[in-house]
Amino acid sequence: MSEGTKEPDGGEEKVVLKTHDGQEFTVDMATANQSGTLKNLLSEVGSSSNNPQVIPLPSSITSRVLGKVVEYCQRHAAGGGRRGGMQALEQFDEELVELDKDMLLDVTYAAAFLDVPRLLDLTSQAVADAIKNMSVEEVRHYFGVVSDFTEEEEKVIRSECPWAFE
Amino acid sequence: MREERSDMSEDDDGGGEEKDSWAPGLGVAGKSRGAPDPLPPPLCDQVLENVIENVLQFLSSRRDRNAASLVCRSWYRAEAQTRRELFIGNCYAVSPRRAIDRFRCVRSLVLKGKPRFADFGLVPVGWGAHFSPWASAMAAGYPWLEKICLKRMSVTDDDLSLLALSFPFFKGLTLICCDGFSTAGLAVFAEKCRHLRLLDLIEDYFEEEEYEVVDWISKFPQTTTSLETLGFDCLLSAVNFEALEALIARSPALRQLRVNHHVTVDQLRRLMVLAPQLTHLGTGSFRSPEEGEGMEHEAHLVSAFAASRSLVSLSGFREVAPQFLPAIYPVCSNITFLNFSFAEITAEELKPVIRHCHNLQNFWVLDTVRDEGLQAVAATCKDLRELRVFPLDATEDSEGFVSDVGLTAISDGCRKLQSILYFCQRMTNKAVLTMSKNCQELVVFRLCIMGRHLPDHHTGEPMDEGFGAIVMNCKKLTRLAVSGLLTDKAFGYIGKYGKSIRTLSVAFAGNSDMGLRYVLEGCPKLQKLEIRDSPFGDAALLSGIHHYYNMRFLWMSSCKLSHRGCEDVARRLPHLVVEVIRDRPEADDEAVEKLYMYRSLVGRRNDAPPFVKIL
Numbered sequence: 001m002s003e004g005t006k007e008p009d010g011g012e013e014k015v016v017l018k019t020h021d022g023q024e025f026t027v028d029m030a031t032a033n034q035s036g037t038l039k040n041l042l043s044e045v046g047s048s049s050n051n052p053q054v055i056p057l058p059s060s061i062t063s064r065v066l067g068k069v070v071e072y073c074q075r076h077a078a079g080g081g082r083r084g085g086m087q088a089l090e091q092f093d094e095e096l097v098e099l100d101k102d103m104l105l106d107v108t109y110a111a112a113f114l115d116v117p118r119l120l121d122l123t124s125q126a127v128a129d130a131i132k133n134m135s136v137e138e139v140r141h142y143f144g145v146v147s148d149f150t151e152e153e154e155k156v157i158r159s160e161c162p163w164a165f166e
Numbered sequence: 167m168r169e170e171r172s173d174m175s176e177d178d179d180g181g182g183e184e185k186d187s188w189a190p191g192l193g194v195a196g197k198s199r200g201a202p203d204p205l206p207p208p209l210c211d212q213v214l215e216n217v218i219e220n221v222l223q224f225l226s227s228r229r230d231r232n233a234a235s236l237v238c239r240s241w242y243r244a245e246a247q248t249r250r251e252l253f254i255g256n257c258y259a260v261s262p263r264r265a266i267d268r269f270r271c272v273r274s275l276v277l278k279g280k281p282r283f284a285d286f287g288l289v290p291v292g293w294g295a296h297f298s299p300w301a302s303a304m305a306a307g308y309p310w311l312e313k314i315c316l317k318r319m320s321v322t323d324d325d326l327s328l329l330a331l332s333f334p335f336f337k338g339l340t341l342i343c344c345d346g347f348s349t350a351g352l353a354v355f356a357e358k359c360r361h362l363r364l365l366d367l368i369e370d371y372f373e374e375e376e377y378e379v380v381d382w383i384s385k386f387p388q389t390t391t392s393l394e395t396l397g398f399d400c401l402l403s404a405v406n407f408e409a410l411e412a413l414i415a416r417s418p419a420l421r422q423l424r425v426n427h428h429v430t431v432d433q434l435r436r437l438m439v440l441a442p443q444l445t446h447l448g449t450g451s452f453r454s455p456e457e458g459e460g461m462e463h464e465a466h467l468v469s470a471f472a473a474s475r476s477l478v479s480l481s482g483f484r485e486v487a488p489q490f491l492p493a494i495y496p497v498c499s500n501i502t503f504l505n506f507s508f509a510e511i512t513a514e515e516l517k518p519v520i521r522h523c524h525n526l527q528n529f530w531v532l533d534t535v536r537d538e539g540l541q542a543v544a545a546t547c548k549d550l551r552e553l554r555v556f557p558l559d560a561t562e563d564s565e566g567f568v569s570d571v572g573l574t575a576i577s578d579g580c581r582k583l584q585s586i587l588y589f590c591q592r593m594t595n596k597a598v599l600t601m602s603k604n605c606q607e608l609v610v611f612r613l614c615i616m617g618r619h620l621p622d623h624h625t626g627e628p629m630d631e632g633f634g635a636i637v638m639n640c641k642k643l644t645r646l647a648v649s650g651l652l653t654d655k656a657f658g659y660i661g662k663y664g665k666s667i668r669t670l671s672v673a674f675a676g677n678s679d680m681g682l683r684y685v686l687e688g689c690p691k692l693q694k695l696e697i698r699d700s701p702f703g704d705a706a707l708l709s710g711i712h713h714y715y716n717m718r719f720l721w722m723s724s725c726k727l728s729h730r731g732c733e734d735v736a737r738r739l740p741h742l743v744v745e746v747i748r749d750r751p752e753a754d755d756e757a758v759e760k761l762y763m764y765r766s767l768v769g770r771r772n773d774a775p776p777f778v779k780i781l
Contacts, residue, residue, distance in 0.1 A: 108217055120216075120220050139237050145237055145238050149236075157235065
């Protein structure tokens, strides 16, 4: 896995992403700009190669999760022009989301939080594939969500779905 | 009217795997020490909703979406806001208002009306399933609506013009087994829907006097159109052919075209030359009106088909002249769907065609091809998934040209078969048993032995063991139609083994209330049950009381029900609408001729005609 810590090559602007567990990922601007959230932020605060901006990340984005996001952003910043074109890029995407459930969800949330639209689509598709054919209880379990419906509300919707919309 | 030929696909049930539990740990805001923290806490509601909405956009089956909507409030909200395709299996199960209040951004609607036995003329004219209240509610609620598919609904010309005027982005209309409209409505629709991509009329039959017929084809916009699909093969009146030619010439995106029986083979050729890009073609009559001019047409037709390299689906052949059939040889190896269900052809005429159809997946045919024709299909079509064999003469004492011999051949040759509809007179348990062993992928098994109470024609035994074998061996079966001489034993098998059956059709079968009871107590997934001419009475009806809220509907006609029994069900299940249909004034009061009951969130409908009594 590429950790995004390679040395700056000739004055290029860099930014340091720092996770809650203390790891730092130094990435170039093209990579950072894959994230809408970082792009907005950097357009305000700026960054440079000898004094790169350090951006601390929320605790939910662990270094392992960020590693995946950075790996995606670096690969896509380079585009299809590198390492075998679009086909290789598609294969890279496919392999990137071959993750266990917790990791897949964490990367999905990170992609949403950091606003990396295509990564979010990629992971969302994988999540959707995983919950296909699941019962309500199984979906709740998968996401670790506890229902906040009142008993009465749930009863109404429980009958509405199969009665009217199935 | 014939058996429906255009089932809408339905997604199957399926169990999900058990997943490990997940502790999100994402609800807490992360605070980094030392450095400035310009990022807001993650997983604020907006992020969470963003994720849910993104996941939902990849969840298309309505069952998955329904499950998702029940997860919790935020999922419910996100799902309601992002549902683009709304399916309503019974227009009386919910009010348009309630549907619109819940789902605000629907782009595509599928709505079903009358019970399926309407296809056999069992539902009296004027029963209901009016589209009008839906049309007006949606005109107000869904300005962005793009597509509507209606099945067995009553649609007026006014409804069509309301659709055309209310939805500026309207793109597609499919009407299946609908009635109530005319070419005048089609004309307004064609004229006003400027962005129409799809107009498909399937099995909609309406009579018009010649002076009433409106030239609707000429009404399409005179500019280049966006039409991708145009189907009117069921239309009884002729269309303006020159206008049709011109329309096709200015519809470069057209991929599917199905014309009606008025279109001759030479006209077809002219259309094909204009649209060599077609993937789906309904040929019309496939004959020439002038005797003796066949040869000349034939040569031209051959080159038209040879040039239509993209064809994968062929239907029509409404009055086929077999001499023209060789013209389709060049496309046969590409086609996956072939509908010969109107083509009165012999085995000798079918064989040279089918020999080229190695990739056929769906084949509909008339029984005039006899067992011999089916043997030829079995020898060539190794990839066949669906077979429908329709009868030339559907009456109960008709001759019936296909038998157990054809069925056995198919089950031997077509091991990938998933769906079969087979009309015949002579059948054996052995043939059905063989199919159950050979074709374990079967999802749909509909065997219609047309004569009443006909036993195995070799042994004289009831057909119980054959159908028993089907439910025992075909674990994926969701739809079953039974016929022939059947005792309660057959229903015992269905109740015991038919655990995934969702739709069951029964005609002239069973010998006591126990038959129905086995099914109602034994088939947990049963959604749709239709029964006619069977000796099931009140006790049988009441045995399903625990299950009716799980079902979309139950239809029973010419059984042994009484008013008292139906009233009892209505009293015990208040959310069930129990309709007793009396279309024969001479019928006595206590016996119930037709019962149609369904669960509903709105309760009894207010548009019931006088011959419908809602209990």
